[in-house]
Amino acid sequence: xxxxxQTPKYLVTQMGNDKSIKCEQNLGHDTMYWYKQDxxxxxxxxxxxxxxxxxxxxxxxxxxxxxxxxKAHLNLHINSLELGDSAVYFCASSHxxxxxxxxxxxxxxxxxx
Amino acid sequence: xxxxxxxxxxxxxxxxxxxxxxxxxxxxxxxxYLFWYKQPPSRQxxxxxxxxxxxxxxxxxxxxxxxxxxxxxxxxxxxxDSQLGDAxxxxxxxxxxxxxxxxxxxxxxxxxxxxx
Numbered sequence: 001x002x003x004x005x006q007t008p009k010y011l012v013t014q015m016g017n018d019k020s021i022k023c024e025q026n027l028g029h030d031t032m033y034w035y036k037q038d039x040x041x042x043x044x045x046x047x048x049x050x051x052x053x054x055x056x057x058x059x060x061x062x063x064x065x066x067x068x069x070x071k072a073h074l075n076l077h078i079n080s081l082e083l084g085d086s087a088v089y090f091c092a093s094s095h096x097x098x099x100x101x102x103x104x105x106x107x108x109x110x111x112x113x
Numbered sequence: 114x115x116x117x118x119x120x121x122x123x124x125x126x127x128x129x130x131x132x133x134x135x136x137x138x139x140x141x142x143x144x145x146y147l148f149w150y151k152q153p154p155s156r157q158x159x160x161x162x163x164x165x166x167x168x169x170x171x172x173x174x175x176x177x178x179x180x181x182x183x184x185x186x187x188x189x190x191x192x193x194d195s196q197l198g199d200a201x202x203x204x205x206x207x208x209x210x211x212x213x214x215x216x217x218x219x220x221x222x223x224x225x226x227x228x229x
């Protein structure tokens with residue numbers, strides 16, 4: 001009965017590889033987000049999707065490509081991984097794009113070696 | 114651009130005591146929303162409390178309350194009767210009222226320790 005789930009929870013990979021992180025929510029929300037939390041715990045939004053359409057794309061390298069096959073899923077694909085991509089990535093969802101509570105997934109700790 | 118500042122990287126409180134976490138923000142908007150999120154060691158981000166800027170009354174959720182000072186652009190979180198389970202990182206966050214993008218802007222967090 002997990003509300004927002006992410007797979008995998010931990011991901012260790014080498015520089016230059018391509019990897020994906022999957023996110024699914026069963027809350028019936030129409031808006032989903034990806035956040036990045038760096039080693040100093042600073043949390044910053046990367047993308048948001050509303051009804052499968054991109055509505056926020058912060059200054060993120062184009063090596064990062066979100067994909068939303070349906071309203072319940074928002075996957076994050078990362079090409080040519082770099083050391084600086086090491087972080088915890090959080091998926092979140094909300095009902096609408098306004099000031100509604102955002103429900104966060106458990107996070108995926110990505111380590112690039 | 115809006116910014117959120119949490120000036121206390123770490124705080125400590127004795128169990129059952131009260132602690133206040135500080136947050137200031139900068140915006141030229143008059144309508145917006147403010148949030149406090151909690152991140153325990155499990156990493157899960159949990160919404161603690163929310164305040165609408167147009168409301169003068171401070172939000173309260175059980176042992177958690179805020180002191181919202183709009184003119185001073187201050188939004189502090191008070192935790193009463195602190196419990197061991199309150200130990201976590203606490204993040205203050207801002208969202209524009211236009212909020213059409215749901216863009217939460219976070220502060221850098223305050224790590225709260227609770228001593229038994």
